[in-house]
Amino acid sequence: MSFDVDQDILQDFLIEAGEILELLSEQLVDLEQSPDDPDLLNAIFRGFHTVKGGAGFLQLTPLVSCCHVAENVFDILRKRQRTVTSELMDSVLSALDSVNEMFEEVRAGQMPSEADPALIRQLEFFATPESADEQAPVEEALVEEAPAEETTVFVEESKPAHKPEPPASAVQDSEGDITDAEFESLLDALQGQDGVAPSTSVTQPAAPSSSSANGNDDITEEEFEALLDQLHGSGSAPTEPAAKAPVTASSSSSGDLITDDEFEALLDQLHGGGSPTAPVEDKPAALTAKAPVAPAAPKPAQKAVAPVAKAPPAPAEEKKVAVKKEAAPAAETTVRVDTSRLDDIMNMVGELVLVRNRLVRLGGQSSDPEISKAVGNLDVVTADLQTSVMKTRMQPIKKVFGRFPRVVRDLSRTLRKEINLRLIGEDTDLDKNLVEALADPLIHLVRNAVDHGIEMPEVREERGKPRVGEVVLSAEQEGNHILLTISDDGAGMNPSTLRRKAVEKNILDQDAADRLTDGEAFNLIFAAGLSTKEQISDVSGRGVGMDVVKTKISQLNGIINVWSEEGKGSKIIIKVPLTLAIMPTLMVILGDQTFALPLVNVNEIFQLDISRANIVDGQEVLVIRNKTLPLFYLKEWLVPGADVSRNLKNAHVVVVSVGTQKVGFVVDQLVGQEEVVIKPLGDMLHGTPGMAGATITGDGRIALILDIPGMLKHYARSAH
Structure with missing residues (x-):
């Protein structure tokens, strides 16, 4: 059933209540760790109270009722008439889930459904003092004795x-x-x-x-x-x-x-x-x-005075009040802007960046110093404008991190484990679209750390570890990229077990598995269908979660690396760009066509004698710093029919990273680094393997942006 309300008021309520509900989820988990924190109890009480007040103004009766009974629970807790228990927190968290469901119904324009009556009865039980029967006589005695103590003021009228x-x-x-x-x-x-x-x-x-x-x-x-x-x-x-x-x-x-x-x-x-x-x-x-x-x-220093x-x-006091009333209200410092407008502005700035790149290229060819100076100024102003517009789309990673205390809390209770979650770098900003896109991959990784990584408390004690395991989720900015780290102090991974599982699942043959280094073996956790879990549960064990993570990170032009040590824990590091709209790339030329390699994947560049390449398992490899580097000729894949020379003594080789694996791409010519705006491919080219999009280069030509993981998966005969 829909409802009719003023849309401006409704939007204000949705924004304010949405922020409060997000914060409540984190505060409730914190309360279980600090049950006697009065500031936290008051903050949660006020959160439910504020949502109830806004819902009451909009006449959202089911939402008001659920918030009211939850508010009563925290009123009892604030008065120290009941203590925080796991059962109480289960009921309150269920109430928050119910409020969130109602909130989504309101967001969809529907009158919220009533909460589960059984849940309301549970909350009403917890909203009463633990020893109500014992406290009732005490309260009556206080009522009768208060006048005798003569410490309370009464205002009375005559009555029968x-x-x-x-x-x-x-x-x-x-x-x-x-x-x-x-x-x-x-x-x-x-x-x-x-x-x-x-x-x-x-x-x-x-x-x-x-x-x-x-x-x-x-x-x-x-x-x-x-x-x-x-x-x-x-x-x-x-x-x-x-x-x-x-x-x-x-x-x-x-x-x-x-x-x-x-x-x-x-x-x-x-x-x-x-x-x-x-x-x-x-x-x-x-x-x-x-x-x-x-x-x-x-108080000891307080003097007893009669009312x-x-x-x-006095006239002076009247003047003071009048001045207070006439003071100008503080100006608002924020403006609410629809995200679609920010996207439009970002697209226009992207177009401006392309024009800037073109002018910088032309200015460099001009002999007129005034033109060069003007182009230089334009370059600086455009870069500042680009940075400012990007910041308007930025959101703190805390928007994603805030949901994980609840995830870890619920999982640890389900699995009967004792786990502490530590969050670092919650104020790190990144693009709004990335914040939303990273939520699912991070949930998979945190759930895996809790389920696979952290041992049972008894097992940890036997191994000389604290009963309480620790999962750390951190974020930090590194240049134009964000580093996300998910680590645990659990059991770690055994590379031999991963090799054996890969052979059992026909992902690798025995010879290929034996040649894998430990780091390459850890990377096998991203293979579809591979899981080290012996039994499938509703948490994990099907071998699809990590494959989904790798695919999603690749779509975001990011890379993912794994480190682990058996008995000490594991660490997964994700590197993603700050924004998806403008991408730093390395421009290369194959034949007469320009291509762009995402700079996040580029590791280093060599000029090598590729005539000294060796063949291993049908794959050309070079030995660099005592490590083998698989070698691929991009011209063979991207320029059909082109003549490819394999005897160059001074070839350009671009080393790129895909997960923990490095491969070398042989290219004809290097152009240099350039920031580009990603444009989607047309309908005829949409879905072409290895292509992430297109852009316009500084010299006015069209360049295709390469999707390196997708290209290797489609073209390479052996990309392991």
């Missing part, structure tokens, strides 16, 4: 003796939110508590509030500002005349702020957390100034 008035807590529980008049009286009494001598009991008649005197429930603007001044200790006197309801000495005089409970009660009133308020006439006449619970003992009615404000 045969009908005793229930305490404020009971009124609020039975009726929902208190009315404005009761709220004002409550605040008056609260502010008086800090200034009353412990041995003095004060009873004062309840004067009609200005709101009721005026015939409505709203307080005036001046009264509200004065109330805020009192609550926050600004030192300014309230602006109401003395004839209005008497106000006790403000707590600001002693330097105290309102408590968290009072602040949250105020938020509930403002956001409509409870049932609608009833008219003042329907409420009982008498009202106690808060559930009469014994307040905290006065004093506020005098009319």
Whole structure:
């Protein structure tokens, strides 16, 4: 069922609530590690409360109900009436999942579905104190003894003796939110508590509030500002005349702020957390100034003073309030822009980069110093503009990292392991499209580290390790690239086991497997169908996850490397470009055609005597620094019918990396490094093996951008 609301308000809610829900997932996992952190409890409480308030404004009742009962759980936790347990966290995390599902329904324009009643009952159970039966008599005793201790201020009106008035807590529980008049009286009494001598009991008649005197429930603007001044200790006197309801000495005089409970009660009133308020006439006449619970003992340095009615404000104070009201509001520093507009701007900057490249090439051929100077200035300005526009599309990697504490927490409970996740470099920025594209590969890698890498706690103890394993997820910028590292201190990998599995799965024959170095054997984990897991589970074991990871990273023009040591752990390093829109490349020429090799794959360049190449298993190889380098002639693959010479004594060889493997490409000529804008291939060329796209070079010609992993997979007879 769809719903009709103001779209601007809905979008504001979706943005704010979306950010809060992302943060809540991380905060809830942190809470399990630090269950007594009051700041964390308050932050989670406020998160659910804020989402509830926004949903209530849009009348999203199911979302309000689920957030409200979750909020009650954390209210109990904040009051230390219940402790954080794994079962409680399971229920709260399930509630967050339910809220996220409702949120996605709202994003799709649908009224959210009701939460699972069983989940709501679980949360309601956890929203009650652990020893409610034992605490009830204590609370009643406190209510009865509070007047005798003479530490609580009451505001009462005359009432029939045969009908005793229930305490404020009971009124609020039975009726929902208190009315404005009761709220004002409550605040008056609260502010008086800090200034009353412990041995003095004060009873004062309840004067009609200005709101009721005026015939409505709203307080005036001046009264509200004065109330805020009192609550926050600004030192300014309230602006109401003395004839209005008497106000006790403000707590600001002693330097105290309102408590968290009072602040949250105020938020509930403002956001409509409870049932609608009833008219003042329907409420009982008498009202106690808060559930009469014994307040905290006065501070040693605090002097006992009797409550004093506020005098009319002095002219200087009135002037101060007026100046405060007339102050100009702070200007907004952010503007919300649709991502499609940023994409359009990025495309135009890309076109500008192509024109810049063309002008730089022409300027270098010109003998006019003024033209060269102007082209140089254009080059600098274009580079700065390109950098600035790229930054507008940047997002912190934390947007991806934030989901992993929950993933590791749930997996460790499922597998009965004890694992600590450490995140490093969460503020590292990269392109928005890359942030979204990296989510799935990283989830595969983290799940593998938890399932394959970290041992059971008993096994770790037997091996002299701590019971709690550690998974580290880090990010850092290196030039125009981002390095992502996923490491663990688990069992590591045995290269002999990987070789044996590769032979069993017919991925390699025995001779080829025996010739693999340990590093090359580790790279076998990316082969489709290979898994070291003996039993298939819902977590892993089918041998497809790592193949998906390698394919996705290759599509992002990235590379992936593996390091492992048996008994000590494993490390997987991913290197991806900062952005997908503009790519640094190495331009080469084959025949009369220009091609671009992504610079992220280029390792080094040699001029070699390739006539000394040897043949191993039908593959030409060169020995460089005592290591064999497979040699391929790009001209044979990309320029059909071209004459390829294999006896060059001074050939250009570009060494590229594919995973942990290095291969050499023989090219006719090197042009140099150039930043290019990737353009998609036309329909007739779309899907051509080894082609990632096209671009326009600095000399105005069209160059094809090579997809090196895809090209090797399609053309090479032996790319292992």
